[in-house]
Amino acid sequence: MATNEELLRSFYSASGRGDPGAASQVFADGVPPVSLRPLPENVRPEAREFVAAPGERVVVLGDYRVGGEAVPFVHTWRFAGGKAVDVADVHDSARLQALAAGDDDGGLREMATGFMSAQVLHAAVETGVFTALRHGPLDGERLRRRLGLHQRGARDFFDVLAALGLLERRDGLYANTPLTTAHLSDTEADSYLGGLLEFIGSHWYWSWGKLADALRTGRSQSYGGVFPYDAIQADPELAERFQRAMFAASTALRAAIAGGFEWERVGTVADIGCADGSLLARLLSAHPHLRGIGFDLPAGAPGFHRTVARHALEDRTRFVAGDFRAAPLPRADALLFAHILIDWDDDSRHMLLAKAYQALPEGGTILIVDTLVEGTRGAESAAGLLVSLHMLVDQRGGPSYSAEECFGWLGKAGFRDCRVRPLSGFDRLVTAVK
Ligand SMILES: C[S@@+](CC[C@H](N)C(=O)[O-])C[C@H]1O[C@@H](n2cnc3c(N)ncnc32)[C@H](O)[C@@H]1O
Numbered sequence: 020m021a022t023n024e025e026l027l028r029s030f031y032s033a034s035g036r037g038d039p040g041a042a043s044q045v046f047a048d049g050v051p052p053v054s055l056r057p058l059p060e061n062v063r064p065e066a067r068e069f070v071a072a073p074g075e076r077v078v079v080l081g082d083y084r085v086g087g088e089a090v091p092f093v094h095t096w097r098f099a100g101g102k103a104v105d106v107a108d109v110h111d112s113a114r115l116q117a118l119a120a121g122d123d124d125g126g127l128r129e130m131a132t133g134f135m136s137a138q139v140l141h142a143a144v145e146t147g148v149f150t151a152l153r154h155g156p157l158d159g160e161r162l163r164r165r166l167g168l169h170q171r172g173a174r175d176f177f178d179v180l181a182a183l184g185l186l187e188r189r190d191g192l193y194a195n196t197p198l199t200t201a202h203l204s205d206t207e208a209d210s211y212l213g214g215l216l217e218f219i220g221s222h223w224y225w226s227w228g229k230l231a232d233a234l235r236t237g238r239s240q241s242y243g244g245v246f247p248y249d250a251i252q253a254d255p256e257l258a259e260r261f262q263r264a265m266f267a268a269s270t271a272l273r274a275a276i277a278g279g280f281e282w283e284r285v286g287t288v289a290d291i292g293c294a295d296g297s298l299l300a301r302l303l304s305a306h307p308h309l310r311g312i313g314f315d316l317p318a319g320a321p322g323f324h325r326t327v328a329r330h331a332l333e334d335r336t337r338f339v340a341g342d343f344r345a346a347p348l349p350r351a352d353a354l355l356f357a358h359i360l361i362d363w364d365d366d367s368r369h370m371l372l373a374k375a376y377q378a379l380p381e382g383g384t385i386l387i388v389d390t391l392v393e394g395t396r397g398a399e400s401a402a403g404l405l406v407s408l409h410m411l412v413d414q415r416g417g418p419s420y421s422a423e424e425c426f427g428w429l430g431k432a433g434f435r436d437c438r439v440r441p442l443s444g445f446d447r448l449v450t451a452v453k
Contacts, residue, residue, distance in 0.1 A: 141220025
């Protein structure tokens with residue numbers, strides 16, 4: 020008698036050549052193959068792997084083939100007395116249908132309308148949906164009133180947030196998901212990402228709307244043509260919002276930086292462009308022997324001092340207000356440049372690395388954190404390439420660079436022993452020694 024696997028091999032072979040009569044021989048009499056819906060003419064199942072499972076079951080991994088495209092499936096078959104009595108079929112049915120109907124756009128429409136989902140998220144942060152649900156679920160009408168929204172869009176808005184997995188909807192009540200509870204409901208939490216999303220949803224969204232203009236002219240379309248940091252300096256409210264965004268943007272880096280380097284070799288570290296000082300505070304809290312200097316433009320001072328006070332680090336930390344385009348860098352055993360070089364053009368990068376070399380003692384270390392691109396500039400560099408375009412359209416900085424390019428600049432400035440290692444997310448840590 021044929022084994023279950025052999026029966027299935029005949030089934031897939033018959034289905035593949037379009038012979039439903041022969042294929043149906045696998046089923047027990049009186050068991051119509053209802054759970055395997057009839058396939059459109061142009062779809063052929065192709066088995067890749069047969070895995071025997073307990074209880075006379077066989078799991079088959081394979082692909083539905085439509086022309087040159089493949090939609091993976093998992094078929095779980097159950098046998099009794101040498102015939103199939105049941106089969107469960109799991110696959111992306113929407114994609115298979117679209118392919119079979121010749122209506123597949125390869126995700127183009129989804130990519131083109133991705134901004135709609137993004138704006139739903141930004142609007143939810145801006146209107147306070149996740150913070151309103153912080154203390155528990157609310158029904159739609161209460162939530163609408165609490166946020167001051169018009170009736171026309173509120174229900175669609177809450178339901179699409181649920182459909183996108185950003186809210187849970189149960190028994191007519193809306194609640195945060197574990198994700199939005201962790202990152203968007205508590206503005207005081209260390210893991211709160213709302214400050215960054217607010218900045219992206221307003222500033223970045225606006226400037227990216229001008230991408231084609233930036234590509235034509237090669238110029239940033241933001242901040243009225245002045246350097247972004249000059250505009251931020253001139254506007255204390257904007258400086259506060261920028262610091263909140265940087266605090267959220269460095270959440271993963273904060274978690275990684277303390278264990279990402281051999282800090283026991285360092286006495287004093289200066290964080291160049293320290294923003295609100297939260298990175299330095301995390302570092303000093305994790306390494307009680309360390310002393311820290313925060314260096315940034317003067318508008319950064321109030322936020323920095325608040326952070327230092329919150330972590331009770333006043334006796335080990337000081338803030339140095341300065342403009343690194345004009346002033347020397349503070350002296351320290353290690354200088355940290357987190358998300359700084361990416362903001363500037365190559366000439367400024369050379370200038371900063373030369374100043375870092377002057378500020379460090381013999382044997383001192385420079386640490387550079389940025390989202391890098393690979394030399395091949397392939398799919399693995401997508402994040403770095405998008406950052407590079409962001410620097411063009413929004414910041415007047417960039418372009419993104421590879422570790423090898425950075426090693427070249429460091430060598431030119433006099434550094435030796437250049438290394439790169441992964442740090443967190445897309446960030447890499449480049450280190451070099453004077
Ligand atoms: C992209 S943020 C990075 C903040 C922080 N290091 C981080 O990784 O989250 C750049 C920082 O550089 C500071 N900065 C910009 N231009 C500067 C200048 N000319 N002198 C000193 N700091 C500057 C900004 O104020 C800002 O805090």
